[in-house]
Amino acid sequence: MNDPASTLLWRVAFDVPERAIAAYEAAFGPFALTVTSYSLEGDRWTRGEARWRLEFLVPTMPDLAAIERTIAAVADQLGISVGDVAVAPLTEQDWVAAGLAQQPATHISRFVVRGPHERGVAHPGKIAIEIEAGLAFGTGRHETTSGCLSAIARLYRRRRFRHALDLGTGSGVLAIAIARLGRTPVTAVEIDPVAVRVARANVRANGVTSLVAVAGGGFAPARGRRAYDLIVANILLTPLRRMAHRLAERLAPDGRLILAGILVDEEAALIAAYRAQGLALDGRIQRGAWPTLVFRRGSRGGRRAA
Ligand SMILES: C[S@@+](CC[C@H](N)C(=O)[O-])C[C@H]1O[C@@H](n2cnc3c(N)ncnc32)[C@H](O)[C@@H]1O
Incomplete structure (x- = not known):
């Protein structure tokens, strides 16, 4: 010592x-x-x-x-x-x-997020996601990531999704979780070129290259599909507010939008921005000071657990 x-x-x-x-x-x-x-x-x-x-x-x-x-x-x-x-x-x-590689596995709902050093450890009944985060955000240990993973697991308990968008994929953890849980194709978008490389490597390591496409650059209006029935964006208040119109536009009529990256005192501003786009709060999970919000289309303001 x-x-x-x-x-x-x-x-x-x-x-x-x-x-x-x-x-x-x-x-x-x-x-x-x-x-x-x-x-x-x-x-x-x-x-x-x-x-x-x-x-x-x-x-x-x-x-x-x-x-x-x-x-x-x-x-x-x-x-x-x-x-x-x-x-x-x-x-x-x-x-x-x-460092991230040596952290113990993190258990979140149906998922276990772990580093490559824990490969081979069995977690019966759980979906193991191997993440080598390197310089990218998303080991599963941050409250925003774990809130999104819980929201994803809860939504899939009720229904399936046809095509998902993971905006700001970081390490790729949420895209991989969606692909592994529901065999759902995912478009994963990331502005940081280093994170794009990390996410692609993680997608390969988790055997979901046929389901997850990682694209560099921001969320351009012309990019990819017209509509996604599941969108998850764990970014920050300012970009989430700025993108409210574009994200709402891309949400399928029966879709769900999961937003995180905001603190409790920023929540009202985010909800207002998405209500203005015709979305209603459909669920909420809080980890520490970080709420994860789930939206759906419609003006009924009713809220239930995600
Ligand atoms: C908080 S991390 C979330 C990573 C991962 N999705 C998770 O939940 O752990 C946010 C990521 O979004 C990326 N990002 C920020 N603004 C973006 C934008 N406008 N378009 C695409 N990616 C963005 C950042 O580079 C960062 O990797």
Whole structure:
């Protein structure tokens, strides 16, 4: 282990019930360089709640007593118990290990998103998606990606889709999930040329080249099909608002549009932009501070779980 005094980064990790994630992110966010959370396979708290691991990185040796006081205060407020707190220096080797390739598999609804190092590990009843994220966004661990994966799984429980568009595919994770889950053809669009290469490699590694076409460049009005009955776009508020008209235009009459990449306080603005295009909110999933919204055509404003 490195000399603690010269260690630049420390990792603090503990397990919490799923509903406590947002409160802990809010409590530790201001002090941490990064805060991540992911679900732990099959692990449940006594009342059946999903068990999540929360990890954050801090730049100096953490004050363990202060951290434990904060954890206890939030736990008291929520009436929950949390797991033991692990604090460890991040050595140079750990830093590589903390890289995307070595992250534990992430379980989201019917999907398990994992790196190539976990190839060969069986996950009965689940759809394993192998992602080598490299420099592209989309390991499944970000709340926006996991919200989209959950929304996709829930929609497919009710129906099938004929052709999907994944706008801002990043690592290709959502396109691959759709192709693997429903054997649905997907057009995956990405403006970042590096991500295009990464997404194409991941599509090959997951054996879905006949279903997923990765196209470079933005979402041009003339590109591809006239209509998609499933569109997913995990980008950011500003481009999502700017593209509201074009995306609504491309949504088939019976289609569903999944949007993510926004924070809770940006949600109203996004809903207003898509309502103005004749779409209605049809479902909502929230992970941490990140809502995932599902829209359908129609003016009835009724909402139900995605
Ligand atoms: C937050 S990442 C989402 C990646 C992946 N879909 C996921 O859910 O994990 C957003 C991706 O959208 C891409 N992007 C941003 N604006 C875009 C646009 N106008 N057209 C296509 N891709 C875009 C970015 O380069 C980035 O890879």
